[in-house]
Amino acid sequence: MFLYKFVRDLQKKIEQIPGPSAIFYIIFIKRLLSKPELKIAKDIVYKIKQGTLIDLGSGTGYLSIEIAKRMPKLQIYGIDLSRKMVQIATHNAKGIRNILFKNNNAAELPFKDESIDFIVSTGSFHHWKYPVKVFNESYRVLKHNGEAWIYDGCYNLPEKETVRLMQKYSFFQYLIFSQIQRLHGFDWEEYHTKITSLLQTTKFKDKFRMELSDGWMKISLKK
Ligand SMILES: C[S@@+](CC[C@H](N)C(=O)[O-])C[C@H]1O[C@@H](n2cnc3c(N)ncnc32)[C@H](O)[C@@H]1O
Incomplete structure (x- = not known):
């Protein structure tokens, strides 16, 4: 329990993933997460076909x-706040023309007001x-009716959801997945209390929805 809290607090303190951890992240974590992210990519292209994201x-x-x-x-x-991550992503995207990686803080986006159609994270x-x-900042740069889909880990899920995930993945896959969720995200209860209150203080106010998506929490916000 203490170790999980320690790692989660550390992530917030350091905020960006620095160089050596970025390499660890690519080798271990990324491989396990690529499947759910592919589903997110497919959901997004179903939703938005052109413009800026x-x-x-x-x-x-x-x-x-x-x-x-x-x-x-x-x-x-x-x-991305991490220069190393931006370097790696730029290398990975070689030859793809409609993509640009920038080393910036998401809290200070380098875009004009109402210039972006969609945000994902x-x-x-x-x-x-x-x-x-x-x-x-997301609210500021989004066009009217623009949407943001923010996905993050969720742990201590209701029993029904835990059973569903255990049936979907093998026991071993579920075990690893649930540990990743514990280190990368928030408690189910926290989403419905602290995070909900936090979102209500933003410019989106009540224009957001939370739902579980294959064990991840998806927060959909609309301008
Ligand atoms: C766990 S990784 C997830 C990366 C990627 N989205 C994925 O799903 O594999 C979190 C990333 O968020 C970046 N990050 C953290 N705080 C940030 C901020 N304030 N602005 C921009 N990037 C940030 C970190 O540097 C890191 O690359």
């Missing part, structure tokens, strides 16, 4: 690249030191 905390660029390959008319910007929210600022 930002991926907040884009990491190695996997999600942005999967979207860009499927939707050449969509201009994608991956934003996976596994980054729990790192943000100033989450309200990130949500307000």
Whole structure:
């Protein structure tokens, strides 16, 4: 319990994933997460076909690249606080023309007001030191009716959901997945109390919805 709390607090303190951890992340964590991210990429291209999209905390660029390959008319910007992650993502996206990775803080987005059609983020929210600022920046840059889908880990799930996931994955896969969720996200209860209150203080106010998506929490926000 103490170890989980220690790691989660550390992630918030450091915020970005620094160089050596970025390599660890690619080798171990990323391999396990690529499948659920592919589903997210497919859901997004079903929703948006053209315009501009930002991926907040884009990491190695996997999600942005999967979207860009499927939707050449969509201009994608991956934003990450870690210079190393931006380097890796840029290398991974070689040859893809509708994608650009930028080394910026999601709390200070380098975009004009109302210039972006869609925002996505996976596994980054729990790192943000100033989450309200990130949500307000997202609100500022989104066009009217624009949407943001923020995915992050969720643990201590209701029993029904745990059983469903255990049936979907093998026992071993579920065991690893649940440990990753514990380190990368928030408690189910926390989403419905602290995170809900936090979102209500942002410019989105009550225009958001939370739902579980294959063990991840998806927060959909609308401008
Ligand atoms: C766990 S990784 C997830 C990466 C990727 N989205 C994925 O699903 O694989 C979290 C990423 O968020 C980045 N990050 C953390 N805080 C950030 C902030 N305030 N602005 C931009 N990026 C941030 C970290 O540097 C890291 O690359």
